[in-house]
Amino acid sequence: MANSWLFLSPTRFEAAFLKGRKFDFHGRAGLRGEGWVWLECGIGKANTAMTLAAFAQRRKVGRALLFGIAGAYAESGLQIGEAVLAEREIQADLGIRDGGMKGMGFPTLVVGGSEGSPLHFHNRFPLDKALTAELKATLDLPVRSFLSRDLVSENPTEARELSRKWEADVENMEGAAFAQACLWLGLPGAELRAVSNVAGVRDKAQWRVRQAVEALEAAVLKLT
């Protein structure tokens, strides 16, 4: 149980390659396999945090992996179809425009208070270092800085500004909530994304979702 996986992805399309026994969790699709459970968490930060917290309240979770497609910022050097792991997730929607939560003077999350030296998190949430290092070695993937927003970048200028401001390479809509919830719940969590598009490019003809899902398949099936 300690090493069993809870896999989460925003939509079922991102996990279409997983074969397991179907179940329903709070109206969300689930699959159960040998040593893993997968849940469709829905798009966005609230859906992701709610699904993870509700599941972890009822079942023991050994380790958790959020996986799905994402946009890569043009300056990242990442290629469409490339899979990448998150070192940290940035919650880019919270606080004041120029200073995030530090600028507001409030931490978003305080954990580990019992030892007398609690950790304060504002907009940046690290993924589990040891688990991410293990996945990097097993899967031979790069590790980068990810950013999450409720609103997706709608043009290259907006995308470039976000990437520079937060020093991020990958844009998605869920990861910061996942990373924050893992810290809060004390769960080792990692995040794997495959690049389906250049962030800020809305022309779907230029997206390569199938290629990205194939990259997810190659990585995730090595873990099952």
Ligand SMILES: O=C(O)c1cccc(C(=O)CC[C@H]2O[C@@H](n3cnc4c(=O)[nH]cnc43)[C@H](O)[C@@H]2O)c1
């Ligand atoms: O219609 C649009 O302009 C548009 C732009 C970005 C993403 C979408 C989606 O429907 C995908 C949302 C889904 O996929 C992840 N994702 C994929 N690419 C990006 C991106 O460039 N920026 C943010 N999120 C992205 C996201 O995590 C969602 O789960 C539509």
